[in-house]
Amino acid sequence: xxxxxxxxxxxVIARTKGKVLLIQCEGCREVFFPAEQVNKFKQELKNSTTIxxxxxxxxxxxxxxxxxxxxxxxxxxxxxxxxxxxxxxxGLQVVSNLISKPxxxxxxxxxxxxxxxxxPNQCDCxxxxxxxxxxxxxxxxxxxxxxxxxxxxxxxxxxxxxxxxKEMDCGWxxxxxxxxxxxxxxxxxxxxxxxxxxxxx
Amino acid sequence: MEELINxxxxxxxxxxxILSSLKDEDNIFILSCGKCFKEFxxxxxRRQLAxxxxxxPECEEVAKILSEQGKRIVGxxxxxxxxxxxxxxxxxxxxxxxxxxxxxxxxxxGIGIQTVAELTDKSRKDFYLRDKPVYSAANSIxxxxxHGMALYEEKCAACGNCLLGLTGGICPIVKxxxxxxxxxxxxxxxxxxxxxKTKDCGWQKIYERIRTLGIIEKFEMVSPYRNYxxxxxxxxxTYNISLREKRYRNFYGGVYPYENKELSKNRSITSxxxxxxxxxxxxxxxxxxxxxxxxxxxxxxxxxxxxEGVSYISASxxxxxxxxxxxxxxxxxxxxxxxxxxxxxxxDGQNILDGSIKPKGKLENLSAExxxxxxxxxxxxxxxxxxxxxxxxxxxxxxKKIDVFxxxxxxxxxxxTADERVMIERAEDVIYGMKALMKALGVEKxxxxxxxxxxxxxxxxxxxxxxxxxxxxIVELKTKYPQGAERMLIKKILNREVPLGGLxxxxxxxxxxxxxxxxxxxxxxxxxxLIKRVVTVTGEKIKNPANLEVKIGTSFKDLVNFCGGxxxxxxEGGTYLLRMGGPMMGLIQEILDVPVIKxxxxxxxxxxxxxxxxLSRPCIKCGRCVDICPMLLNPSSLGFYAEKExxxxxxxxxxxxxxxxxxCDYICPAKRSLVEAFKxxxxxxxxx
Numbered sequence: 001x002x003x004x005x006x007x008x009x010x011x012v013i014a015r016t017k018g019k020v021l022l023i024q025c026e027g028c029r030e031v032f033f034p035a036e037q038v039n040k041f042k043q044e045l046k047n048s049t050t051i052x053x054x055x056x057x058x059x060x061x062x063x064x065x066x067x068x069x070x071x072x073x074x075x076x077x078x079x080x081x082x083x084x085x086x087x088x089x090x091g092l093q094v095v096s097n098l099i100s101k102p103x104x105x106x107x108x109x110x111x112x113x114x115x116x117x118x119x120p121n122q123c124d125c126x127x128x129x130x131x132x133x134x135x136x137x138x139x140x141x142x143x144x145x146x147x148x149x150x151x152x153x154x155x156x157x158x159x160x161x162x163x164x165x166k167e168m169d170c171g172w173x174x175x176x177x178x179x180x181x182x183x184x185x186x187x188x189x190x191x192x193x194x195x196x197x198x199x200x201x
Numbered sequence: 202m203e204e205l206i207n208x209x210x211x212x213x214x215x216x217x218x219i220l221s222s223l224k225d226e227d228n229i230f231i232l233s234c235g236k237c238f239k240e241f242x243x244x245x246x247r248r249q250l251a252x253x254x255x256x257x258p259e260c261e262e263v264a265k266i267l268s269e270q271g272k273r274i275v276g277x278x279x280x281x282x283x284x285x286x287x288x289x290x291x292x293x294x295x296x297x298x299x300x301x302x303x304x305x306x307x308x309x310x311g312i313g314i315q316t317v318a319e320l321t322d323k324s325r326k327d328f329y330l331r332d333k334p335v336y337s338a339a340n341s342i343x344x345x346x347x348h349g350m351a352l353y354e355e356k357c358a359a360c361g362n363c364l365l366g367l368t369g370g371i372c373p374i375v376k377x378x379x380x381x382x383x384x385x386x387x388x389x390x391x392x393x394x395x396x397x398k399t400k401d402c403g404w405q406k407i408y409e410r411i412r413t414l415g416i417i418e419k420f421e422m423v424s425p426y427r428n429y430x431x432x433x434x435x436x437x438x439t440y441n442i443s444l445r446e447k448r449y450r451n452f453y454g455g456v457y458p459y460e461n462k463e464l465s466k467n468r469s470i471t472s473x474x475x476x477x478x479x480x481x482x483x484x485x486x487x488x489x490x491x492x493x494x495x496x497x498x499x500x501x502x503x504x505x506x507x508x509e510g511v512s513y514i515s516a517s518x519x520x521x522x523x524x525x526x527x528x529x530x531x532x533x534x535x536x537x538x539x540x541x542x543x544x545x546x547x548x549d550g551q552n553i554l555d556g557s558i559k560p561k562g563k564l565e566n567l568s569a570e571x572x573x574x575x576x577x578x579x580x581x582x583x584x585x586x587x588x589x590x591x592x593x594x595x596x597x598x599x600x601k602k603i604d605v606f607x608x609x610x611x612x613x614x615x616x617x618t619a620d621e622r623v624m625i626e627r628a629e630d631v632i633y634g635m636k637a638l639m640k641a642l643g644v645e646k647x648x649x650x651x652x653x654x655x656x657x658x659x660x661x662x663x664x665x666x667x668x669x670x671x672x673x674x675i676v677e678l679k680t681k682y683p684q685g686a687e688r689m690l691i692k693k694i695l696n697r698e699v700p701l702g703g704l705x706x707x708x709x710x711x712x713x714x715x716x717x718x719x720x721x722x723x724x725x726x727x728x729x730x731l732i733k734r735v736v737t738v739t740g741e742k743i744k745n746p747a748n749l750e751v752k753i754g755t756s757f758k759d760l761v762n763f764c765g766g767x768x769x770x771x772x773e774g775g776t777y778l779l780r781m782g783g784p785m786m787g788l789i790q791e792i793l794d795v796p797v798i799k800x801x802x803x804x805x806x807x808x809x810x811x812x813x814x815x816l817s818r819p820c821i822k823c824g825r826c827v828d829i830c831p832m833l834l835n836p837s838s839l840g841f842y843a844e845k846e847x848x849x850x851x852x853x854x855x856x857x858x859x860x861x862x863x864x865c866d867y868i869c870p871a872k873r874s875l876v877e878a879f880k881x882x883x884x885x886x887x888x889x
Contacts, residue, residue, distance in 0.1 A: 003440050007363065015366055015416075030447070030456055030829065030868065032440055059870050064818065089357030089365060089372060096370025102414050104366035110437065111359035122441060123284075123319065125311025127210060127341040133311065134222040138318030138335045140311055146434065167435045178322075182334060 003032045004088050004107040006041060012106050018081030019050045022106075023095060025087030027059035038086045038106065045084075052079045060091030063098075070098050077101070130196050135187055137178035142195075144171025151192040210236075210310040211339040213259060216266050219338050223306065226334070228273050230302040232317060233260045234309035235281035237824050259308050263338050267306075275302045281835055282824045283313030287453050290320055291833055299329030310341040362428045369410035374427070376403025382427050447681075451693045454831035455681045456864050458615050458785065460654065465618045465739045465746040470626055472750050473736075474763055475550065479522055479754025480532050480796040481507065482543040486582045487589045488514035493544060499526045502555040504730050506580075507544050516590040516799075517580040520555075521732035521752035522548035535757075535781040535788060535795040543796070546754070558728045564637055567725070572641040579724035580799075581731050584716030585609060585620075585685070586782055588800040591721070594711055595641045601706045605695060606639045606647040610662075610715040611678060611685035613652060614783030617803045619735040620715050622748045624651070624658035627719050628665040630726075634718025635673070637725055642711055647673040649715075650690050652680045682785060683831060683862040687712045701858050716802075737803035738764045742777045751797050757781075757804055758793040767806055776809040785863040818871040826865035826875065832858050836865035836875050843878035848885045856882050 022042055026033070045051060053076045060066055070077060077083075077099060085092045086106040096103040124143035132141055132150060142148045146164040153172035156163030160173050179185045211234075213219075223229065260277040268274055276298045283289055293299065305321075307314045318335040356375040364382060365372060374380045378396035385404035388395035392405050411417050447457065483491040491508035495501060501520040508518040524547050531540035561567065561575055577592035597603050608631070612620040624631055639647050649666070651659050659677055666673050676694050678684050688699045690712060697708040705712055720731050732753055739746040744765025751760060757779070761767060767777055780787030781795070782802050797804075826836035834855055842850045856879055865875045 003359075005361075012366075027870065030825075032444070062818075062870060065872075089359065089363060092363075092365050093357065093370055093372060096365070100413065102366075102416055103370045105363040108361050108363045109357055109359045110361045110440065122445070123312050123315035125315070125341050127310070129340050129342050131214065131311060131314070131337040131340045133314050133318070133335075133337040138315055138337070140315060143311075165434045167438065182332065184334070 003110045004034065004086075005110060006034045006037045006086075007106055007108055009041060009044065012041075012084060012104060013045070013049070015102070016049070016082040016084060016104055017102075019052045019079060020045070021052050021077060021080035021083045022054045023060070023083060023085045023087070024054070024056045025058065025060040025085075025091045026056055027061065027091070028088070033086075034107070041106070052076060060085070060087045061094055063094050066091075066094050067098055070095070128195065130193075132193065132195075135190070135193065136175045137182055137184065139171065139175045139178055141171055141175060144169070144174060146171075148195075150195055152188065211308070211341045213262060213308065213339055214337070219263065219266055219306070219336075220270060222336050223267065223272070223304070226272070226304045226336070228275050228301060228303040229267055230275045230298060230305050231260050231263055231277045231338070232283065232305055232307045232309070233277070233279045234283035234307075234313045235279055235822075237282060237822050259339075263306060263308060275299075281838060282827050283307070283309045284316050285824070285827060286316050286319070288827065288833055288835075289316060293317075293320065293330060296329070299333070302329070302333060304334045304336060305330070306336045306338045308339045309337075310339070311337075314339075360427065368407045369414050369416065371403065371407045371410055373403055373407060376401070376406060378403075380427070448828065450679055451681055451684060452689045452831060453833065454829045454864065455683060455689070456829050456867055457680075458682055458867060460615045460680075461739075462616060462618050462621070462654070464616065464741075464743075465737050465748055466621065468618075468622070468747050470622050470735055470748045470750055473752070473755060473760055475552075476522065476548060476752055476755040476759060477550075478527075478545065478547050478756075479520075479752060480543050480545050480756070481518055481520065481754040482532065482534050482541045482796065482798060483508045483518060484534070484541050485518060485588060485753070485799045486510075486514075486516040487587065488512055488516075490542060491515060491518055493529050493542075495526050495529075495544065497526055497529055500524070501526060501546060502553050504558045504728075504732060505555040506557075506578075506730070510590075514590055514593055516582045516588075516592075517578070517730075518544075518753075519580055519730040519732050520544075520546055521754050522546055523551055523553040524548040533792065533795045535790060535798060535801065558730075560728050561725045564633070564640070564725060567637075567640075569641045569643060572637050572721075572725070575724050576641070576721055579720070579730035581717060581720045581724065582799050583714055584720060584734055584799065584802070585714035586786065586800050586802050588798075591713065591717055594713065595638065597642075597706045597711070602709055603642050603644055603706070603711055604646060604709045605711075606635070606642055606644045607690055607694060607710060607712045608635050608638075608647065608649045608715055608718055609685055609687075609690060609712050610649060610651045610655070610658065611690065612655070613680070613682045613685040614785055614787075614802070615682070616739050616805055617737045617783045618739070619737045619748055619802055621655045621658050623719055623735055624655070624715055625661050628661045630719045630722040631662065631715050632665050632669070632673075632718075633726070634720070634722035636669070637721050638711075638713055638718060639672075644711075645672055648694050649673065649675045650678055650684075650694060651675065652684060653677050654680045683860070683864065686831070686860050686862060688860065689831060701855065731799060734797075734799065734801070736760065736797060736801050737805075739803060740777075740806035741808060742768050742806040744768055751801075753799060754796045756793070757790070757795050757797065760797070760804060761793060761806065778807050778809045780805040780807075785867060786861060817869075817873045820873065821871060823870060825868045825870065829864045829868050831862060831864065832860055834859060836879075839882075840865075840873055840875045840878060843875075843882055848882050848889065851879075851882045852886050857886065859883070 057069055082102045084104050084106050085095055088109040092105050126142045128142055141150055146162050157170035160170055162168040162170050264274045280292055307317050314337045321330045321333050358374045360374055373382050378394045379386055389402035392402055394400040394402050489512040491510050493508050495507045502523045505520045506517050507520050510517050527547050528545040532543035534541035573592050573595045581591040582588040610620055610624050649662055663675050687705050691697050691699055691710050699708055723729050733750055736751045737748050738760050747764050779790040787805055820837050830836055839851055839854055839856055859879045861876050863876050
């Protein structure tokens, strides 16, 4: 469940040298992968650089499968001087551990809400190690407030939208409204629990 | 095999905190998450505990803490993948205990807790959870970098600004305790981090790696800062919303595989060469095998009935050529591993029609009973692949009132284009057959369901059905697999839910495939029984993909050869995978020497997988199959019990509701053959 975006072309080829091998991951089915852009990009690369081969595998992150596949196409891989990998960071690291050649990422990996829970979910959890949901009507202040404030709103919101990012709802306003509807707004008068950052290792 | 890392993302809160947050509450229900990314081992014990009284270690601990303070525990319930809102809602709404509950204590990561909290917001009046406070009884722990499908040591923090190209493929953000991106801090001793002595210094590893790679001279940090601005909220949110929209589009679950229909999409239907020899299995339908009506040595004609059904649910078989019966013996069958009794006929090449083949008159003059009889005599079965006898579908039980007929032209299975070509080229027959079927059922309202990736077919049918516009509606469906399954069609078009274990009859609907409608039209117009059908022969390994009109009993081999044969069959890397049907539900064939039967929608030849199926790994509980199962089952648990051959447990987990769509097989990162195991389980449960 890792979402990837294509890196700028200059950044990708800045450090590659000699003959290049392309490896693309088509794993993590049903998750965003910029397949079209990658294909276009590959085509451009083929016009400007020597490409030894263009391989597509699924689930590059699966160490065992990737190991077998690399073993099977060892000869092709040995021909290349550098390798560009279009996959998430996990896939790339698996390959780089298996091949002793310089490996370059073609994509940036993005984090998406609900990620830890696998089903894309609008709720998000920062895994802070010190759950605050009991005080905030089960709306997380760390992820819904752009400033991750724990002691109430910053006062910068306008019409319920965050001042940092106008696309974003003000988390504290949501918390307040929910608490009010539950008749528990008095919780906010209590002592603010401090966030223990040592719990995040 | 590498060891999987236990990826539990939460721990129980301290006793004092649980008690202080719940001090004013009583009648507490405890919900706990079954935990993702964890080995499956502990689950049976957990489930048995759950069955014994809804307890699992963590549930039990919280229950103990609370009951010591005199609080009443209404119940405990472990739910797998609590964050999956649809499933959680389904499970929770079945629990009556919630009506006497004052509040919920949830043991899960923050996402699970928030999902449950969102459910309490429901505006539905009958929902037991409405406005009940939700308390968290666990803290989520940060496991930075443990993302992705395979839980090995490799890590990615999904920072949105990949630096791995600079650092030889070792991530400084996850491997350096300080997430430094411009080199080591200098505090490491003997290669160990100063923050945590059990941890290796990430930068030392990076240094060693780039030295062995020989890129150390060129090493310089061009952009030695981390851009915390990406990904911004909007980007993430767009992805998030779009992912959820895709998952809930038309119906819950389902997948979007590569379609690859363009291989054969624009090839008109052509006739396959006349077979010299046909093998007609006596079992080409759901139900009991037919009895042969001919003997070895008999002369038969085209359309002559050669096998008769013996039970109510069955369909007779007819000869597709004229010639001589040379054998009645068990032959290869595309649906089963065992050989099936079949009639082998050598054609005389003359195609003399049987005397019984006569047009049945005008549709207006035929009564419903007459149409049903014609359909029965013609041996027509569902041509979408399920091969259920059509006449049985036309005779609903007396207590079921049928008010809607749906003609299924969704053809959601990738690669296949037979139905699409039939709709384009035989639109008149499709509509004629539909009229006949609606007349037989006595329904007024009809829908034709087509996925939007077939614009030509939609246009053609819209024009052809113009005179019926008051009663027949063409529904353009967003492309998604398995949209063509009956349940999904009924849900999307009529928003009716077929009860689990029920049939479309139960909600007043009959669904038939477009190919079936054409067969019905043919049976009425010319009197010909079902002796030929349109088959898509396609796949990357087929030289000239085509849509062929094929006589039943023709060998796959003849058709593949007619389409130019299999590419690179005898050269290196020439291994192929042969399926009857599409890549999702198609049945894998070991040999080419099998006959086309009534349910053969396509012959698909693709490259063999480079990873063999026997390399499938144990379930990692990633939950992807649970996320996409359109029947809201839990394939990961089912797969686990299938391995243990615990059919009874699988039955309680509703394996009988599996529609064998193949979504779970498709998505499984561990490449498990789940559907195969479920089919076996269903057989075992039926037999017991």
